[in-house]
Amino acid sequence: MAQRSRPRLVDVAQAAGVSIAAASRALSGAAGVSDAIAGRVREVAAELGYVADVHARTLAGGTSTSVGLLVHEIGDPYFTEIASGVLRVAAQRGLTVQIGHTGRDPDSELAQVRALVANRVRAIVISGSGFVDARVQAPVKRELQAFQDAGGRVAVIGRHHLGADAVLPDNLAGGRSITEHVLSLGHRRIAFAAGPAALTTVADRLAGADQALRAAGMRLADLPVVEEAFTRDGGTRAALRILDEHPRTTAVVALNDDMAIGVLAALRSQGVVVPQQMSVAGFDDVAVAEHLSPALTTVRLPMAGMGEQALLLALKEPSARPRRRSTDHHLVVRESTAPPRP
Amino acid sequence: MAQRSRPRLVDVAQAAGVSIAAASRALSGAAGVSDAIAGRVREVAAELGYVADVHARTLAGGTSTSVGLLVHEIGDPYFTEIASGVLRVAAQRGLTVQIGHTGRDPDSELAQVRALVANRVRAIVISGSGFVDARVQAPVKRELQAFQDAGGRVAVIGRHHLGADAVLPDNLAGGRSITEHVLSLGHRRIAFAAGPAALTTVADRLAGADQALRAAGMRLADLPVVEEAFTRDGGTRAALRILDEHPRTTAVVALNDDMAIGVLAALRSQGVVVPQQMSVAGFDDVAVAEHLSPALTTVRLPMAGMGEQALLLALKEPSARPRRRSTDHHLVVRESTAPPRP
DNA sequence: ATGAAAGCGCTAACAC
DNA sequence: GTGTTAGCGCTTTCAT
Numbered sequence: 001m002a003q004r005s006r007p008r009l010v011d012v013a014q015a016a017g018v019s020i021a022a023a024s025r026a027l028s029g030a031a032g033v034s035d036a037i038a039g040r041v042r043e044v045a046a047e048l049g050y051v052a053d054v055h056a057r058t059l060a061g062g063t064s065t066s067v068g069l070l071v072h073e074i075g076d077p078y079f080t081e082i083a084s085g086v087l088r089v090a091a092q093r094g095l096t097v098q099i100g101h102t103g104r105d106p107d108s109e110l111a112q113v114r115a116l117v118a119n120r121v122r123a124i125v126i127s128g129s130g131f132v133d134a135r136v137q138a139p140v141k142r143e144l145q146a147f148q149d150a151g152g153r154v155a156v157i158g159r160h161h162l163g164a165d166a167v168l169p170d171n172l173a174g175g176r177s178i179t180e181h182v183l184s185l186g187h188r189r190i191a192f193a194a195g196p197a198a199l200t201t202v203a204d205r206l207a208g209a210d211q212a213l214r215a216a217g218m219r220l221a222d223l224p225v226v227e228e229a230f231t232r233d234g235g236t237r238a239a240l241r242i243l244d245e246h247p248r249t250t251a252v253v254a255l256n257d258d259m260a261i262g263v264l265a266a267l268r269s270q271g272v273v274v275p276q277q278m279s280v281a282g283f284d285d286v287a288v289a290e291h292l293s294p295a296l297t298t299v300r301l302p303m304a305g306m307g308e309q310a311l312l313l314a315l316k317e318p319s320a321r322p323r324r325r326s327t328d329h330h331l332v333v334r335e336s337t338a339p340p341r342p
Numbered sequence: 343m344a345q346r347s348r349p350r351l352v353d354v355a356q357a358a359g360v361s362i363a364a365a366s367r368a369l370s371g372a373a374g375v376s377d378a379i380a381g382r383v384r385e386v387a388a389e390l391g392y393v394a395d396v397h398a399r400t401l402a403g404g405t406s407t408s409v410g411l412l413v414h415e416i417g418d419p420y421f422t423e424i425a426s427g428v429l430r431v432a433a434q435r436g437l438t439v440q441i442g443h444t445g446r447d448p449d450s451e452l453a454q455v456r457a458l459v460a461n462r463v464r465a466i467v468i469s470g471s472g473f474v475d476a477r478v479q480a481p482v483k484r485e486l487q488a489f490q491d492a493g494g495r496v497a498v499i500g501r502h503h504l505g506a507d508a509v510l511p512d513n514l515a516g517g518r519s520i521t522e523h524v525l526s527l528g529h530r531r532i533a534f535a536a537g538p539a540a541l542t543t544v545a546d547r548l549a550g551a552d553q554a555l556r557a558a559g560m561r562l563a564d565l566p567v568v569e570e571a572f573t574r575d576g577g578t579r580a581a582l583r584i585l586d587e588h589p590r591t592t593a594v595v596a597l598n599d600d601m602a603i604g605v606l607a608a609l610r611s612q613g614v615v616v617p618q619q620m621s622v623a624g625f626d627d628v629a630v631a632e633h634l635s636p637a638l639t640t641v642r643l644p645m646a647g648m649g650e651q652a653l654l655l656a657l658k659e660p661s662a663r664p665r666r667r668s669t670d671h672h673l674v675v676r677e678s679t680a681p682p683r684p
Numbered sequence: 685a686t687g688a689a690a691g692c693g694c695t696a697a698c699a700c
Numbered sequence: 701g702t703g704t705t706a707g708c709g710c711t712t713t714c715a716t
Contacts, residue, residue: 362710
């Protein structure tokens with residue numbers, strides 16, 4: 001096992017019979033080298049299998065070629081699609097992406113941000129809901145501010161108040177749309193399967209729901225909002241509780257598709273037929289929503305596009321004031337919602 | 343915009359009134375510092391918001407704190423779950439992970455490997471099928487060999503012949519199991535919705551199918567194997583072709599769940615009722631498989647576990663000969679398969 | 685236990 | 701156009 005180290009720039013320069021400066025310029029495509037030398041250097045480099053050390057290059061003052069992406073959990077299809085968008089843009093630009101889980105835990109998020117900062121990434125994209133309580137994310141905010149002061153760039157998806165460019169999913173209007181839809185079908189005994197109220201995403205979607213309800217002369221406060229984890233299992237537990245505590249419910253609005261999938265599973269296990277005995281709606285329109293049983297009525301958000309937008313924003317020159325890009329949303333009516341039985 | 347750069351080790355050392363050597367030792371937890379000094383340094387560092395520069399650290403000879411993960415497409419649930427496992431282990435070990443898309447394209451794969459090598463990652467995990475034709479991946483193999491010779495570690499998931507530690511999903515036996523299941527239901531006019539035959543995963547799963555068929559006195563060569571992209575859309579196209587070219591088919595075995603989802607969608611659009619008029623089986627048991635309409639009969643592979651295993655292998659001391667870890671598989675019978683109608 | 689100093693491999697001034 | 705050289709911020713001998 002040779003443990004022979006990789007060729008360095010000196011090796012290439014020597015083999016090509018030029019100085020390391022010339023070699024460096026030739027390889028980074030900078031001006032100030034004759035085509036003849038540039039060509040030879042590149043040839044020799046390819047022959048030797050030379051690959052420049054990113055650490056040395058970055059340390060020496062070259063700009064960083066990597067960006068960071070933080071998601072709550074890559075297994076959640078919502079984040080998967082966002083990540084896909086980010087990776088696409090990064091690949092186009094020849095950027096490397098470092099990805100980290102935050103698990104919706106502020107401490108873990110802080111640790112991940114620190115790691116990215118230590119890696120001197122060019123930009124950080126943070127996706128996923130923040131917390132309603134601003135104090136919880138104060139340490140992260142401070143860290144991000146320092147990062148930006150030192151020339152780093154930050155873009156967030158779906159959270160506010162972080163002093164950075166933001167892509168804002170249409171949670172409020174989406175919450176209104178899906179609730180209007182359920183109301184228009186004739187439902188009045190509606191229950192919400194919600195994630196933790198501390199998440200801004202949950203708060204925003206519920207606020208939208210409240211708007212729709214008020215327009216119909218009702219109030220969210222009078223309806224059951226069952227709080228569980230913002231996951232498939234959380235949806236299952238929420239549905240079970242709704243069945244148990246509010247048996248006359250005719251429609252469940254889940255605050256994301258993942259929970260809706262859990263709701264569907266719970267209802268099936270309890271022999272409740274959707275949509276005949278219970279309507280179910282989701283939020284996000286993840287890729288599988290249309291393939292579920294029954295196909296899920298939901299609100300479509302352009303997740304992959306949000307990921308692309310966010311990285312694009314972060315790669316742009318910073319503006320004096322944080323930029324905001326709001327997305328649109330589309331109500332997608334499929335088979336899981338229907339009028340209540342008389 | 344201050345552009346004020348981040349505090350460096352010198353700043354910490356100065357503020358604590360010690361040499362940078364002492365500060366370095368204190369922060370990296372190395373031996374040779376009095377507890378008093380170590381404590382003070384850490385305190386000051388925290389106060390200043392000091393975070394060591396990974397590039398400088400790595401360049402100076404510290405070991406790299408990041409690992410690379412290559413997937414075909416993070417949006418594919420198969421890879422999503424693998425990635426999830428990798429991220430979990432990485433987080434536990436305090437490692438950063440760089441992720442890249444290869445898009446099942448050898449050139450792009452080579453570029454991604456180079457990027458990871460340039461980043462001096464400690465280990466590279468490559469997931470996803472390789473190509474049956476060894477020549478196609480020769481350049482990547484060479485690059486990986488050089489990386490390993492220089493002390494880097496590599497682990498692959500689901501491919502062979504790369505001279506590295508490997509986690510091998512039970513594709514052959516799984517292909518046999520799912521085919522045996524369909525045969526045992528009484529199906530004889532079976533069609534396969536396959537990905538490109540050039541992928542080893544496809545080849546292995548088909549080989550398993552052939553074994554099962556031969557045991558039943560049949561041969562794969564006599565059955566339709568429709569080749570399309572190894573994706574949801576590919577599944578849709580495959581199903582349409584099967585309906586068109588082999589209308590008497592009673593069961594479709596898709597070679598991964600993503601294709602099976604596409605098959606299900608195509609059949610629904612054509613008014614073919616599953617499983618009454620057509621049985622459908624998948625492979626992988628991705629998270630949503632059980633929530634599909636109808637719930638999918640498939641072969642479960644421990645994807646997240648495979649991701650964990652792979653990174654764990656890559657983080658271990660290298661062995662003289664490449665290690666191999668084979669996974670198990672479980673036939674999961676749900677609602678999408680049933681006996682053919684008489 | 686502590687500090688001084690020599691690099692790690694590269695880029696970017698700066699000379700020529 | 702080409703080469704020389706001074707760092708980038710850190711870890712690690714090697715003295716003390």
